[in-house]
Amino acid sequence: MNLxxxxxxxxxxxxxxxxxxxxxxxxxxxxxxxEQPEKFLTIQQAAAFLSLSVPTIYSKVSKRELPFMKQGKRLYFSLTELTEYLKNGKKKTFAEIEAEAELYLSNNKKSAAL
Incomplete structure (x- = not known):
């Protein structure tokens, strides 16, 4: 747009x-x-949220694959951290990979020309 x-x-x-x-x-x-306080989940709620069984949650906790907090003998999970955990597992689409490749190539062509 020209002004x-x-x-x-x-x-x-x-x-x-x-x-x-x-x-x-x-x-x-x-x-x-x-204003919204962070929400914490029990192991049963975390299992339901992640669509996993409770034993699978225990296994992931023991391998430190899931973010968790421990108070006494109880485990708690931050809803925000579990959401981030799920987002970090997102796989890129072919279109996203292709766009990144094109951007990378276009940036490197400029660098090589200098």
């Missing part, structure tokens, strides 16, 4: 307004997430 010199003040005003709105959204989201 003329005369359109520039209005464009800057609109951009400033949009940035301000984004900032307010981020602040409200941050406050909302700060």
């Amino acid at each position: 003329s010199f005369e359109q520039l003040p209005e464009a800057v005003t609109n951009l400033t307004k949009e940035v301000s709105e984004l900032k307010q959204l981020l602040i409200s989201k941050e406050q909302h997430s700060a």
